[in-house]
Amino acid sequence: MPSALILVRNCVRGRRSMFNGTVLRRKFAVQLDERFADGDFGRRKTVKLRKRRVTHCTRMSPLPLLPSGPGGVGGIASRRTRHRFDDITGAVATKGDAGRIDRMKDVKSVATSESATETVRRTAPTRVGFVSLGCPKNLVDSEVMMGILARAGATITADAESADVLVVNTCSFIDKAKQESVDAILEMARHKTEGKATRLVVAGCMVERYRDEIRRNIPEVDAVVGTGELEQILLAAGIVAPRVEPNSPFRILTSVEAMVSHRPEGDARERQGRFSRDGWDGAIADLPNYLYDETTPRLRTTAKASAYVKIAEGCDHPCGFCIIPQLRGKFRSRRFESVVAEAERLVAEGVEEITLIGQDTTCYGEDFGMKDGLAQLLDRLARVEGLRWLRFLYAYPNKVTPRLLDTIARNENICKYLDVPLQHAAPDVLKRMKRGGGAEIFLKMIERVRATVPEVTLRTSFIAGFPGETENDFNLLQDFVEEARFDWLGVFEYSDEEGSAAYALDEKVPRRTIAARQRKLMRKQRGISRRARAAQVGRIFDVLVEGESEETPLLWQGRGAMHAPEIDGKILINDFGPYPTLLPGTFHRCEVTEAHDYDLVARIVS
Numbered sequence: 276m277p278s279a280l281i282l283v284r285n286c287v288r289g290r291r292s293m294f295n296g297t298v299l300r301r302k303f304a305v306q307l308d309e310r311f312a313d314g315d316f317g318r319r320k321t322v323k324l325r326k327r328r329v330t331h332c333t334r335m336s337p338l339p340l341l342p343s344g345p346g347g348v349g350g351i352a353s354r355r356t357r358h359r360f361d362d363i364t365g366a367v368a369t370k371g372d373a374g375r376i377d378r379m380k381d382v383k384s385v386a387t388s389e390s391a392t393e394t395v396r397r398t399a400p401t402r403v404g405f406v407s408l409g410c411p412k413n414l415v416d417s418e419v420m421m422g423i424l425a426r427a428g429a430t431i432t433a434d435a436e437s438a439d440v441l442v443v444n445t446c447s448f449i450d451k452a453k454q455e456s457v458d459a460i461l462e463m464a465r466h467k468t469e470g471k472a473t474r475l476v477v478a479g480c481m482v483e484r485y486r487d488e489i490r491r492n493i494p495e496v497d498a499v500v501g502t503g504e505l506e507q508i509l510l511a512a513g514i515v516a517p518r519v520e521p522n523s524p525f526r527i528l529t530s531v532e533a534m535v536s537h538r539p540e541g542d543a544r545e546r547q548g549r550f551s552r553d554g555w556d557g558a559i560a561d562l563p564n565y566l567y568d569e570t571t572p573r574l575r576t577t578a579k580a581s582a583y584v585k586i587a588e589g590c591d592h593p594c595g596f597c598i599i600p601q602l603r604g605k606f607r608s609r610r611f612e613s614v615v616a617e618a619e620r621l622v623a624e625g626v627e628e629i630t631l632i633g634q635d636t637t638c639y640g641e642d643f644g645m646k647d648g649l650a651q652l653l654d655r656l657a658r659v660e661g662l663r664w665l666r667f668l669y670a671y672p673n674k675v676t677p678r679l680l681d682t683i684a685r686n687e688n689i690c691k692y693l694d695v696p697l698q699h700a701a702p703d704v705l706k707r708m709k710r711g712g713g714a715e716i717f718l719k720m721i722e723r724v725r726a727t728v729p730e731v732t733l734r735t736s737f738i739a740g741f742p743g744e745t746e747n748d749f750n751l752l753q754d755f756v757e758e759a760r761f762d763w764l765g766v767f768e769y770s771d772e773e774g775s776a777a778y779a780l781d782e783k784v785p786r787r788t789i790a791a792r793q794r795k796l797m798r799k800q801r802g803i804s805r806r807a808r809a810a811q812v813g814r815i816f817d818v819l820v821e822g823e824s825e826e827t828p829l830l831w832q833g834r835g836a837m838h839a840p841e842i843d844g845k846i847l848i849n850d851f852g853p854y855p856t857l858l859p860g861t862f863h864r865c866e867v868t869e870a871h872d873y874d875l876v877a878r879i880v881s
């Protein structure tokens with residue numbers, strides 16, 4: 276199985292990336308305690324990880340490099356050349372020749388026929404390098420595109436230097452994400468102008484938002500592929516699609532053929548202009564409506580034991596700060612049987628943990644007229660033999676129903692874990708956000724959740740500095756955080772996105788105030804988290820071993836059922852117990868021996 280060039284940067288969401296043990300090293304250097312230098316076997320030493328020390332047992336080290344198995348990926352650390360997002364106009368365009376810029380104007384979203392001919396002439400398989408940015412939903416899109424490419428005979432490579440085609444799947448969530456996407460495109464453009472690559476493709480959310488600007492201002496880009504055009508990746512990469520019989524189950528449905536359903540709420544919001552992209556430079560008129568299914572080829576990049584399954588796409592909610600509905604289209608669910616079939620196949624391939632994702636998973640099935648569709652789906656998936664951990668992310672607060680909670684509580688293999696992005700707690704702010712709710716309502720919901728699902732792990736995220744957020748509103752949010760005691764919490768700084776309803780709001784909060792509020796809230800959460808982690812010392816539970824720690828080769832790391840992949844804290848393993856070594860992707864029992872602000876330290880007991 277080829278390894279893929281994946282450069283997943285989730286800095287926007289504060290996520291970390293680790294795939295099958297091949298870790299994308301963070302920029303910061305791990306400082307090893309000098310006392311560790313002699314490397315005596317069997318003695319306990321201390322390794323300093325950022326601002327903390329973790330005791331480790333030296334008989335574990337040195338650790339072997341981990342193999343990349345099926346679905347495993349390599350990663351490249353990209354050279355970070357900073358370009359302001361606004362700079363893509365002009366400065367970058369001058370890098371290419373004027374004639375090419377003119378030709379680019381005629382290029383549609385897909386490859387030119389000239390390139391297709393070139394591909395036919397090529398004898399060796401096309402080598403494609405992939406850079407995937409953003410959230411797990413975007414990662415699944417990357418996996419689908421890589422699957423389509425691999426099925427057509429392309430080789431996915433982890434080496435940008437040797438790639439014939441480079442693809443950057445972008446994120447356009449907020450300013451920082453856009454900046455990161457531009458940096459990645461320019462970095463890959465450099466590989467094209469100075470290296471072997473002959474084509475550069477830009478895909479994803481940024482294409483939906485800046486389709487024409489990308490093509491006009493970055494002449495190295497040969498083709499763009501929007502979020503609803505994944506099946507066009509072959510043409511964009513200049514690869515001739517294999518001949519597939521019309522009745523083959525492996526035929527890739529085009530957006531036009533895909534079954535598209537709607538929620539009445541979505542149709543109503545469309546009439547109110549929620550999905551309007553008027554004035555967006557180059558946005559195509561049709562909203563994205565693509566959604567993969569169980570027959571779509573997909574090349575997984577996550578660890579062997581763990582997989583994301585996208586159960587729905589798009590969103591009908593009116594949240595004022597968010598342009599995802601314009602980028603991803605109206606909410607639509609995958610067929611129930613399609614999700615089950617994919618889950619069964621993944622488990623048969625060795626996956627033991629499935630994380631269901633979508634912009635809003637709790638609306639699942641509403642477009643098919645299902646009531647409590649997510650609960651029904653979870654109940655069915657929980658019966659897939661061999662599936663150890665099942666969880667879902669991104670619940671909408673007023674969709675956390677009694678039946679959903681009962682389902683989580685009743686099924687042993689559904690993780691007692693709930694991720695509900697609340698965004699704020701002050702009713703006035705939530706009203707301006709067009710979300711509704713407030714601290715009192717949320718606290719009642721949390722009480723209900725904890726009563727129905729004892730020992731549940733709760734995750735949420737907030738936005739600090741939404742327009743009109745007063746000091747009082749922020750204090751209310753702080754009090755709420757103190758009272759709610761979330762296990763995991765993320766705070767985004769408000770980002771003013773053109774095209775969102777909030778963009779037109781007055782009373783914008785100064786940037787420095789926003790940043791200060793973000794830091795203050797995270798400081799508060801650190802204390803809450805530290806106390807919660809300390810209470811876990813001495814407890815014994817299952818850990819999914821991921822491999823070498825991303826911070827130091829002297830420790831290994833894993834996750835418990837209370838940690839969603841890539842987003843929450845982790846378990847640092849400093850003692851393998853009865854085993855001479857561990858295998859990534861295996862489950863063990865571990866005992867927590869130390870606690871830090873967000874992470875736990877544990878020893879393997881069986």
Ligand code: SF4
Binds near residue numbers: 593594599
């Ligand atoms: S629920 Fe709100 S924040 Fe989340 S994707 Fe939909 S509109 Fe955006």
